[in-house]
Amino acid sequence: MPDVEPVPLPSRPARLIRHALAALALCGLAAGCTTLPAPAPPGPPDPVAVEEPSEPLQLAPPPPRRAAAPQPEAEPARPARIADGRVLFERLAESFAPPVCVRGDHNRQWRRRYAGHPASFERQLREALPLMAYVVEAVEARKLPGEFALIPIVESGYRPEARGPGGPTGLWQMIGSTARNHGVQVGRGYDGRLSPVDATDAALDYLAALHAEFGDWRATAMAYNAGEGRLRRAFARDGASRVSGERRLPAGLSSVTYAYVAKLHALACLIAEPTRHGLTLPVDAFTPLEVRRAPDGATRLDAVARAWGTAPETLARWNPAYRSGIGRSGAPRRLLVPVGSAVAMAPIASSSAPFAGNEEAPAEAPLEHTVRSGETLWRIARRYGTTVRALAAFNGIDAARPLRIGRTLRIPD
Numbered sequence: 587m588p589d590v591e592p593v594p595l596p597s598r599p600a601r602l603i604r605h606a607l608a609a610l611a612l613c614g615l616a617a618g619c620t621t622l623p624a625p626a627p628p629g630p631p632d633p634v635a636v637e638e639p640s641e642p643l644q645l646a647p648p649p650p651r652r653a654a655a656p657q658p659e660a661e662p663a664r665p666a667r668i669a670d671g672r673v674l675f676e677r678l679a680e681s682f683a684p685p686v687c688v689r690g691d692h693n694r695q696w697r698r699r700y701a702g703h704p705a706s707f708e709r710q711l712r713e714a715l716p717l718m719a720y721v722v723e724a725v726e727a728r729k730l731p732g733e734f735a736l737i738p739i740v741e742s743g744y745r746p747e748a749r750g751p752g753g754p755t756g757l758w759q760m761i762g763s764t765a766r767n768h769g770v771q772v773g774r775g776y777d778g779r780l781s782p783v784d785a786t787d788a789a790l791d792y793l794a795a796l797h798a799e800f801g802d803w804r805a806t807a808m809a810y811n812a813g814e815g816r817l818r819r820a821f822a823r824d825g826a827s828r829v830s831g832e833r834r835l836p837a838g839l840s841s842v843t844y845a846y847v848a849k850l851h852a853l854a855c856l857i858a859e860p861t862r863h864g865l866t867l868p869v870d871a872f873t874p875l876e877v878r879r880a881p882d883g884a885t886r887l888d889a890v891a892r893a894w895g896t897a898p899e900t901l902a903r904w905n906p907a908y909r910s911g912i913g914r915s916g917a918p919r920r921l922l923v924p925v926g927s928a929v930a931m932a933p934i935a936s937s938s939a940p941f942a943g944n945e946e947a948p949a950e951a952p953l954e955h956t957v958r959s960g961e962t963l964w965r966i967a968r969r970y971g972t973t974v975r976a977l978a979a980f981n982g983i984d985a986a987r988p989l990r991i992g993r994t995l996r997i998p999d
Contacts, residue, residue: 587640590610590668591713592966593820599637599924621635623712632633635638636834637665646890659728663722663845663969665677665726667719667723667874667925668719668722668723668875669719669871669872669874670869670870670871670872671711671715671867671868671869671871672720672869672871673716673945674718674722675731675857675860675867677726677855678722678735678736678857679721679854679858680732681725681726681731681732681733681735682732682733682857682858683731683936684740686854686858686859687854687855688712688850688851688855688913689832689860690832690833691832691835691980692783692831692832692844692848692913693811693831693832693851693852693855695848696845696848696849696851697852697855697856697863698750698854699852699865700849700852700853700856700995701864701865701897702863704864704866707856708865708866708867708868709887710743711867711868712742712744712868712870714739714744715870715872716872716873716874716875716904716924717738717746717757717782717904717968718738719737719872719874719875720786720874720922721735721757721782721786721876723785723788724790726791727816730790730794730797731803731806732854733803733807733850734793734803734806734807735830735855736836736850736853736857737758737789737793737810737853738757738758738848739853740755740846740850740853741756741758741759741851741980742757743750743755744757745757745968746780746781746782746785747780747906747968748908749945755777755779755780756777756779756780756782756785757780757785757786757789758779758785758788758789760779760785760788762779764788764792765778765779765785765788767948768787768788768789768791768792769785769787769788769791770784770785770788770899771916771918775917775918776908777907778858778907778917778918779909780906780907781905781906781918781920781922782904782905782922783877783918783920783921783922784918784920791808793806793810793890796809796810796814799814799915800814800817800827802829802832804830804831804847804850805817805827805829806828807846807847807850808829808831808839808843808846808847809840811843811846811891812840812843816839817836819838820836820838820839821836823836823837823838824836824837824838829847831843831845831846831847831851832844832846833846833849854967857887872923872950873924873925873926874924875904875922875923875924875925876921876922876923876925877920877921877922877923877925878894878921878923879919879920879921880912880919880920880921881893885909885911885912885946886911886912887901887902887905887908887912888902888932890912890921891931894923896923896924896961898953898970899953899955901921901923902969902972903969904921904922904923905921905922907973909976909998910923953996953997954994954995954997955969955992955994955995956992956993956994956995956998957989957991957992957993957994957995958991959991961979961983961989962988962989963977963983963989966989966995972997976998977995977997977998980996980997981995981996982999
C-alpha cells in the first residue's frame with residue numbers, strides 16, 4: 587500500500603466550536619429561532635455652539651414612500667394677505683434660516699445699534715408696514731430666503747424715494763446699469779428704480795439669479811452689495827466657498843460687504859427675538875397694497891387718486907416714480923395702491939375712452955397742503971413724492987427757513 591499521510595483530527599475544543607457554528611446555521615433556517623439584537627448605532631455627537639455657519643447644511647431627502655395609487659397633487663394654499671404687523675413679523679421670523687441669532691462682536695454691535703433706540707426703531711417699522719408686507723409676500727411667492735425682505739431696511743429704510751450718494755436710487759438702492767439689465771426703465775421722464783413695483787420685481791429677479799448661483803443667502807447678499815464678479819474672484823483666491831461676515835470670509839472684500847451680512851443677521855435676530863433685546867414690534871393693522879394699472883389716457887396722479895377714491899398724498903407716497911405725470915416717455919402704468927381703494931377702478935381701467943377729466947387736468951388747481959406743527963419741508967416733499975428744491979421753488983420760499991404753521995403750500999406735479 588502506498589504511504590498515506592495521516593490527516594490530523596481536530597482537537598476536542600475545535601470540534602465543539604464547529605458543531606456550535608453548524609447548529610447556529612441550521613437555527614437560522616428554521617422557524618421560531620431567536621437571535622441576539624444588533625448593537626444600537628452610536629448616538630449623535632453633542633451639539634457644538636458655532637459662531638456663524640460657514641456653509642449651508644445639505645440634508646439628504648428621506649426615501650419616498652410607495653403610494654398605493656397615484657394621487658393628483660393639490661395646489662398649495664396661497665398664504666393669506668398680510669394685514670397687520672403681528673402676522674408680518676411672525677411670517678418673517680418663520681422664514682429665517684437657522685441659526686438666526688449668531689455670536690460674534692460684529693453681530694452684537696449691529697444688534698445694539700439697531701436696538702439702541704427702541705421707540706425710533708418701532709416707529710420706522712410701523713411706517714414701513716404696508717410696503718414691507720408687499721415685499722414679504724413677493725419674496726414668499728418666489729420661495730426666496732426671508733432675509734432678502736430685510737435688504738430694503740439696510741438700503742433705504744424702506745423709503746421708495748431714497749437717493750444714495752453716487753447714484754443708487756429707490757427702495758433697493760439699485761444703480762442704473764443693474765436696473766436696466768433687469769428691465770427697469772431709467773430716464774429723465776421716468777426712473778423705475780423709484781417705483782416699488784418695478785424695483786422690487788427687478789431686485790428679486792437679480793437676487794433669485796444670485797441665489798441660484800451661490801446657494802446661500804449670505805453669499806447672495808454679499809454679491810448683491812459687492813457684485814457677483816467680485817465675489818467669484820474672492821472665492822477663486824480662497825480656493826473655497828466659505829462665507830461669514832463675522833470672520834470676513836471670503837477674504838479680500840470691503841468692510842462694507844462684511845457689515846452688510848452682519849446687519850441682516852442683526853435685523854433678523856431682533857425680529858425673531860424682540861423681547862430679549864428690549865424691543866416691541868408694531869402689531870398695528872393696516873391696509874395691504876396691491877398693483878393696479880393706471881387708466882388709459884390718465885396723465886395726472888392726483889386725478890387718478892380722485893377717481894379711485896384714494897387720497898392723492900397716499901398715491902404719491904407709494905408711487906414716487908410718477909412725479910412728472912403718468913404715461914410719459916412710455917413709462918409702465920403699474921401703480922401701487924391700497925387694497926379696495928378703487929370702487930370705480932374696473933370700469934375705468936377697462937374703458938378705451940379718454941380718462942374722465944384728463945383734458946381739463948392742466949387747468950385744475952394744483953394739490954395743496956397746510957403746514958402742521960412739527961412738519962418740515964423735507965417731510966412734506968417726501969410725503970408727496972417730490973423734492974425739497976422743487977417744493978421750495980414752486981412756492982417761492984427759502985428752503986433753509988422754518989415753515990410757518992398754517993401756511994398753504996402748493997404741490998408741484
